Amino acid sequence: MRKCYLVVLVICSQFLFSQTDTRVYDIIKSISTKRIENDIRTLANFGTRNTFSDTISNKRGIGAARRWIKSEFEKVSKDCSNCLEVFYQKDFVTTNDGERVPKDTWIVNVVAVQKGTKNSNRYVIMTGDIDSRNSDPIDFTKDAPGANDNATGMAGTIEAARVLSKYKFDYNIVYLGLSGEEQGLFGGKGFAEFAKKNNWDIIGVLNNDMIGNIEGVDGVIDNRTFRIFSEPTPITETEKEKSNRRFYGGEVDGISRQLARYIHKLTTTYMPEMNPMMVYRLDRFGRGGHHRPFNDLGFSGVRIMEAHENYNRQHQDLRVENGIKYGDVIEGVNFEYANKLTAVNAITLASLAWATPEPKNVKIGGIVQPNTKLKWDKVSDENIIGYKIYWRLTTSPQWEFSRFVGDVDNFELQGIVIDNYYFGVSSVSKTGHESVVVFPNDIIRTTFKRN
């Protein structure tokens, strides 16, 4: 009788904590290559989407492009009984804002918010860019189709909205088209400030910038690998946090890095055909992207992109030189690959918007003891089923070990020595979705009784 009860318990816990959510597979299947292709073609056909290009025409320029993106989001919203709140968010830049601003201009972002059922201020964000460029970043007249950079990221964002709008989520999802990327990350900066001003609690930003090229400039062809760039630790940390790290660790465990690990784990769980590649840096060497302005304000955010770039096809005037074709044209985009990377985003958005919030004030202790102890503040969410402790060797890029410890606010791992591992805690929802892992930010002080 007792044995039998135990078996049921084991099966039950397997079901709750190991089994995958079939809705996630449905989401992957629903992403349409054809729709992504159509959208990339539409965006490339606006001729140029340079930040300073024409805003009046309905056929050419960034004005036409953003109005079309807004109308696509509105169509999606209409099909889900107005489940999206669609609006423009804009900021004004002037020629004083940098050498890449040839004239005073409104930087206009297109925003679609899918409100979660919990009516909270927690948001997970997917971004692509509206704007494009050719060889000269301030040339706003000549063609700059930007098929890969970054019509792919924008098309993926619109497609994620189409698919995810068929589901209800606990927390808010934002589908975001940003502008002014190529001249100084203006759109991201403006939107990050907008989010901060409105007290958004951002779960994470998934910046998609070039998700369609599978042929590297060196000829390598790879339609399975993609990169997740994440900065090591937040730039906004305090001096105390910085100096604590020297003694307690955490050099490779900032919030954006945890988000990157989350995407890596979800991909290998649900899309094992893909090879996510963690890159332990903010962005490519000396180059930038739209996750950075969010990181600048202390928000967690990563860049998702192709593994092999083709420099002949990015930031280039359309031309043939010495037999080499230059320019960011449709022929350089692999739509199936853009579909896969869109799916990676969509399942991450879904999982995070279904997950319970991450535990706060995670503390750790165990100095000169055989066990490691963790302590955290419980999350208030009726869907929570408990917490999971993760640990890994200090040299491992991914969390290697985990233990579900139930609905408690502290736990002692027997026989695990604090010195030899890094630790973290996540929350687990009834549907099995997990929050991002939280690295401890404080120490449990042991008070010794003196006799």
Ligand SMILES: [Zn+2]
């Ligand atoms: Zn670019």
